[in-house]
Each structure stands twice: as structure tokens, then as C-alpha cells.
């Protein structure tokens with residue numbers, strides 16, 4: 001049986017997925033960094049500096065084709081979280097699809113954003129459903145069901161449910177009518193807050209629609225919560241993000257860095273100015 005989730009056929013032979021791949025905290029890339037140091041003084045920093053000799057490639061975006069702009073922006077603004085969005089059509093037909101133009105934009109009130117890229121060839125059912133019903137659920141994707149989530153991005157005929165394709169489970173929501181994904185560790189029940197169509201210069205046909213959703217109700221699996229009962233533990237959440245093309249990424253390592261206090265930075269700057277090296 002063919003697999004819809006396998007890598008492209010021209011892909012090189014890949015290492016197997018490592019299930020036991022715990023997210024761990026490490027030191028920062030240059031643990032000895034001091035105020036004013038700039039680029040890391042490690043070999044990594046020296047190589048990065050040496051690369052400057054190769055210069056920069058630039059694009060005037062007014063002269064850049066949409067396919068090129070897509071490749072440039074898609075591969076550079078990374079990693080992107082992925083909202084796995086459940087909606088109902090005006091006729092109550094369920095829909096499920098992933099969207100990586102997704103972010104939190106405010107805490108008070110809690111607002112998230114989604115953006116739909118539109119083509120006259122195929123409308124985005126999720127967009128139509130949100131504009132029609134004003135309700136949706138954004139589920140977060142974790143490693144154990146990434147293939148199922150990816151499969152829902154298929155351009156299926158309107159009478160085929162992506163839920164059936166995915167094999168994932170519809171769990172009733174509390175505040176909105178669309179179901180949440182039971183397998184998701186995190187589900188955000190949302191109501192439409194605002195939408196904004198985006199038009200190419202001189203066109204009256206939108207090329208994208210930005211949707212802001214007000215988060216009304218949140219579900220987080222107990223098993224991914226930290227002891228504080230509020231924050232998710234990335235090692236347990238095992239989130240998946242989107243990077244360029246058809247590539248996804250998982251979390252490998254992270255490092256903690258405190259936000260500097262101005263009083264500390266100020267005194268270091270004063271000290272450096274009074275006795276330069």
C-alpha cells in the first residue's frame with residue numbers, strides 16, 4: 001500500500017526517526033558572552049563572520065515574482081508553529097486542515113492569527129467556514145500524529161471529510177460547535193475576532209485573508225503540563241513546526257537566557273567606558 005506521508009521519492013536515504021529524543025537544555029552557544037561582545041567568539045561565530053565575505057543576495061520585492069517571494073519567505077521565516085484547524089461549514093460539514101501562518105498576537109484579550117493563501121483554483125474551506133460560522137478550534141500538532149495531520153492538507157473534494165482521511169478523533173468542544181482533535185495535547189476554542197483580506201497591487205481579488213481569533217476556551221492535556229499546572233513542558237508536548245518546502249522540524253535542544261536588567265547592563269557599560277581594554 002502506498003503511503004501519503006512518506007518523503008518525496010527523490011529524497012536521499014534517511015536516518016530512522018528517533019523516538020527517544022528527549023528535548024534537553026544545554027548551555028547557550030557562547031556562555032562567556034559579555035555586554036558589547038557582539039558575535040560569538042567561538043568557532044561558530046568565527047565561521048559566521050568569515051561567511052560575510054560571500055556577501056548578501058537581495059530582492060526588490062516589487063520586482064519579485066510571487067513564486068519566488070513564496071520560496072524566500074517560506075524558507076526564511078522559520079520555524080513556524082502549525083495551527084491544526086477544525087471548522088464546520090454553514091451546513092455543519094466538518095473540516096480539518098493545517099496552517100503554519102499561525103501565531104499568538106495578544107494575551108489580553110487572548111488573540112491568535114491565521115492566514116489563508118488564496119488561489120482562484122481552490123478556495124480554502126477553513127476560511128469560508130470561519131467567515132460563515134465565526135467559530136473554529138486551533139489544535140496543536142505533536143509528533144505522535146504528524147502524519148495524520150499532514151494528510152489533512154490534501155485538496156479533497158468537498159464531500160470528503162479530512163477527519164476520515166486522518167483517522168483522528170472528533171471530541172466535542174465546550175464553547176464552540178466544531179469538534180476539537182482528541183489526540184491534540186492543546187486545543188484553543190476560538191471565535192472570529194476580525195478578518196482582513198489582502199489584495200495584490202491593483203487587484204480586487206484577494207490573495208490572502210488574515211483571520212484573528214479570540215481564544216475563548218483552552219484544553220491542555222494534564223500529561224504535558226509542568227508542575228506549575230499552567231505551562232506546557234516542551235519535552236512532553238513534542239511540538240512540530242514547519243520550516244521550508246515540505247520540511248517539518250521537531251525540538252531538539254534549547255537553552256535558557258534571562259532577559260537582561262537595565263541596571264546590570266548600565267553598570268557594565270559604565271565600567272567598560274571607564275577602563276577600555
Ligand SMILES: Cc1cc2nc3c(=O)[nH]c(=O)nc-3n(C[C@H](O)[C@H](O)[C@H](O)COP(=O)(O)O)c2cc1C
Nearest residue numbers: 097098099100101115116117124125126153154155
Ligand atoms: C504544514 C502545512 C502548513 C500549511 N500552512 C498553510 C497556511 O498557513 N495557509 C494556507 O492557506 N495554507 C496552508 N497549508 C495548505 C492547507 O493546509 C491546504 O491548502 C488545505 O487543503 C486547506 O484545507 P481546506 O480547504 O479544507 O481549508 C499548509 C499545509 C501544510 C501541510
